[in-house]
Amino acid sequence: MRRPTLAPPIMATVEASAPRTEGAFAKDLLSSVVVFLVALPLCMGIAIASGAPPSAGLITGIIGGLVAGSLSGCPLQVSGPAAGLSVIVFELIQDHGFAALGPIIVLAGVMQLAASVLRFGQMFRAIGPAVIFGMLAGIGILIFAAQFHVMVDDSPKENGLKNLLSIPGAIYKGVVPLDGSVHHQAAFLGLLTIVTVILWTRFAPVKLKWVPGALLGVSAATIVAAVVGMPVRFVELPPNLIGSIQLPTAGVLLAALRPEYLIAAASLAFVASAETLLSASAVDKMHDGARTNYDRELLSQGVGNTLAGLLGGLPMTGVIVRSATNVAAGAKTRRSAMMHGFWLLLLVAFFPQVLRLVPTSSLAAILVYTGYKLVNPANLRRLSSFGAAPTLIYLSTVAVIVSVDLLAGIVVGISLSIMKVLWALSRLSIDVTKSGPARVDVQISGAATFLRLPKLIDTLEALPAGSEIYIHLSNLQYIDHACLDAISNCERTLQTKHSTVHIEWDELRRRYRERNSFGPLRAGDLELARAGGAAH
Numbered sequence: 200m201r202r203p204t205l206a207p208p209i210m211a212t213v214e215a216s217a218p219r220t221e222g223a224f225a226k227d228l229l230s231s232v233v234v235f236l237v238a239l240p241l242c243m244g245i246a247i248a249s250g251a252p253p254s255a256g257l258i259t260g261i262i263g264g265l266v267a268g269s270l271s272g273c274p275l276q277v278s279g280p281a282a283g284l285s286v287i288v289f290e291l292i293q294d295h296g297f298a299a300l301g302p303i304i305v306l307a308g309v310m311q312l313a314a315s316v317l318r319f320g321q322m323f324r325a326i327g328p329a330v331i332f333g334m335l336a337g338i339g340i341l342i343f344a345a346q347f348h349v350m351v352d353d354s355p356k357e358n359g360l361k362n363l364l365s366i367p368g369a370i371y372k373g374v375v376p377l378d379g380s381v382h383h384q385a386a387f388l389g390l391l392t393i394v395t396v397i398l399w400t401r402f403a404p405v406k407l408k409w410v411p412g413a414l415l416g417v418s419a420a421t422i423v424a425a426v427v428g429m430p431v432r433f434v435e436l437p438p439n440l441i442g443s444i445q446l447p448t449a450g451v452l453l454a455a456l457r458p459e460y461l462i463a464a465a466s467l468a469f470v471a472s473a474e475t476l477l478s479a480s481a482v483d484k485m486h487d488g489a490r491t492n493y494d495r496e497l498l499s500q501g502v503g504n505t506l507a508g509l510l511g512g513l514p515m516t517g518v519i520v521r522s523a524t525n526v527a528a529g530a531k532t533r534r535s536a537m538m539h540g541f542w543l544l545l546l547v548a549f550f551p552q553v554l555r556l557v558p559t560s561s562l563a564a565i566l567v568y569t570g571y572k573l574v575n576p577a578n579l580r581r582l583s584s585f586g587a588a589p590t591l592i593y594l595s596t597v598a599v600i601v602s603v604d605l606l607a608g609i610v611v612g613i614s615l616s617i618m619k620v621l622w623a624l625s626r627l628s629i630d631v632t633k634s635g636p637a638r639v640d641v642q643i644s645g646a647a648t649f650l651r652l653p654k655l656i657d658t659l660e661a662l663p664a665g666s667e668i669y670i671h672l673s674n675l676q677y678i679d680h681a682c683l684d685a686i687s688n689c690e691r692t693l694q695t696k697h698s699t700v701h702i703e704w705d706e707l708r709r710r711y712r713e714r715n716s717f718g719p720l721r722a723g724d725l726e727l728a729r730a731g732g733a734a735h
Contacts, residue, residue: 223531229409230530231538234277237411237524238539239546241569243434243554244562245280248346249288249513251297253434253554256280257547258444258512264540267503267515272320272495273479274533275486277521278503280513282569283338283474284467286359286605288513289345291463293357301447302455304508306464311472311501320493323476329589330612331477332578333596334470337608339573340601342566349563352385352432359601385431388424389564392416396568409528413565420561432559440547444510466606467514468504475500475517482519485526520569588619624677627651629658639666644674647682655682659689664696672703 238260246256256279263278271278291300314320344362345355351373356362373386399412424431455464479491496517503515525535546553582589592615600608623646630642639662647655662668670686672678690700 224534226529226531227535228538230525230528230535231542233409233411233528234521234525234530234535234539235542236414238277238279238521238543240413240417240557240562240565241282241521242280242543243557244346244566245282245285246513247349247559247562248282248285248342248566249280250292251288251300251513252436254436254440254547255511255513257440257543258510259507259515261540261544261547262503262507262510262512263515264536264538264543266506266540267499267517268533268536268540270495270499270502271517271533271536272492272497272499273482273517273522274489275522275526275530275535276475276479276482276491276496276517277525277536277539278475278500278515278517279521281471281474281516281518282342282566282573283335284471284514284516285566286338286341286600287467287470289355290604291467295460295463298451299455299460300513301508301511302452303460303464303467304512304514305447305452305505306455306461306508307468307471307514308501308504308506308508310464310468311497311504313501314468314472315494315498315501318494320476320495320497323473323493326473326477326613327589327592327616328578329582329592330596330609330616331473332575332582333593333612334473334600334605334609336574336578336593337597337600338605339570339575340597341570341605342573343570346563346566346570350386350389350560350567351382352560353382363601381430384429385558385560388420388429388431388558389560389567391423392420392561392564393568395419396565411524416565417557417561420564421557424558424561425556429558434554434557434559434562436547436551436554438551440551446509470605470609471500471504471514471516472497478517478519478522482517482522482526485523488531592616592619624648625650627654629655631658631662637666639663639668641668641670642674643670643672644676646676647678649679649681652681652685656685656689659686660692662693662698664693664698667699668693668701670700670702673706675707678707 242256242260243253244256246253249255260279263280267278288300291303295303340363341359344359344366347366348355348362348369351369353369353372356365372382374383393416395416396412399410399415403410403412423429424433475496476491476493479493479496483491500515500517507513507515521539525539528535530536579590579593582593592612595615596608596612598608599611625648626645627647628642628644630644632640632642634640641659641662643655659670670690686702690702693700
């Protein structure tokens with residue numbers, strides 16, 4: 200079936216495979232409420248972790264539901280502010296100020312729109328698991344370290360490494376001496392939140408599993424803080440969130456076209472797109488409905504981020520925690536994600552006073568727990584079963600993210616992955632064995648590429664004259680034209696030295712026909728080589 204070329208992803212608004220079962224709306228309604236309850240504390244907590252006002256996180260959550268949800272190429276994916284981006288956003292605000300964040304997010308959104316039009320969506324799936332797991336672990340460590348300080352009503356340090364090294368000081372400040380200081384009370388609320396989440400996760404009745412532990416933890420801390428009257432920090436929201444939104448002027452947007460802003464936007468767009476599309480891939484494995492249209496999903500994120508930047512929000516991604524919750528709650532269509540955005544808008548518009556009762560230490564505790572879960576040591580154990588190289592890529596990515604920054608860590612991880620591929624493609628083993636007085640067996644295995652051409656030619660030319668030579672090619676994983684030509688030429692050279700040469704051309708031809716194992720080679724190339732006439 201010929202793929203249409205004129206219709207852009209945004210035109211694909213009709214989903215032929217969308218479920219039409221009875222009761223789908225009721226299931227979407229219930230799922231939207233559950234996702235709303237999960238998203239509410241995370242939207243505010245991630246904003247605080249990013250160094251932005253909680254209202255910025257709520258704005259992004261609303262746009263992620265109403266706008267990105269309506270356009271999404273992954274119908275059951277839920278978009279909103281992501282913990283993984285909080286590290287980048289915090290650094291951007293520290294370097295350029297909060298006023299510059301909006302234009303940078305707009306630029307990142309425009310880049311995502313361009314990438315969707317150019318159909319780059321599939322490219323992000325090529326990032327190896329070692330880099331992805333390393334990125335998540337590095338982000339988890341940074342979030343854990345920074346929010347640990349916020350959890351005791353203190354301020355995070357200048358960078359991730361200092362946050363990590365000063366955790367013992369934060370513990371001391373939150374515990375010693377027990378004189379009832381504000382730090383002790385904030386630490387108590389944070390600990391209460393985490394304990395509530397853990398206990399609910401492990402011991403909640405099956406019928407109540409749909410109630411998110413994060414909401415219960417924050418609710419418990421909020422009630423205790425209100426009853427006791429603790430003088431800790433609370434969430435700050437403007438009296439009228441919608442009325443406080445100010446669109447950036449054309450001058451501000453044009454001023455953002457500075458090289459440092461463009462670089463920041465490109466890194467933000469790359470990380471946000473990678474996280475979104477990997478999350479979408481994971482969501483596809485959780486249900487049997489429509490599969491993800493990656494370019495359309497990228498377009499929805501571009502539209503959402505452009506609006507979020509214009510309206511003073513945070514950057515958004517497709518978020519795996521909220522998406523998994525959506526699927527587990529029984530969502531059937533994109534209505535669930537859209538309605539969760541509506542519930543957020545309703546709460547912010549009519550009940551903002553409820554949100555002002557939430558202690559920031561409780562939200563920080565949720566992110567401390569989230570950061571711990573992101574590290575997930577099981578990923579490292581899984582990678583180690585594939586050898587030392589994936590483990591090295593993982594650890595290097597984590598180390599650079601924590602010690603330098605997120606983008607540098609990703610670049611290092613991808614660079615090491617490319618080096619690993621090049622190394623694998625350059626591995627060629629040539630074993631020469633004398634099996635009798637006049638017989639020589641040459642076993643060639645691995646990847647025969649031009650990188651190893653000198654080794655191949657030197658070995659073949661050094662074979663003894665007047666021998667019966669068997670060249671075995673069954674263990675080759677790859678061979679290019681240069682090596683194919685070299686083997687054919689060496690065959691003729693050996694024959695002039697009165698050697699009898701047997702080469703497994705039939706094996707190459709069989710493997711080509713069965714699996715097309717040899718990439719750019721054509722069947723005709725193998726026939727020419729077998730005939731001893733490969734083209735120069």
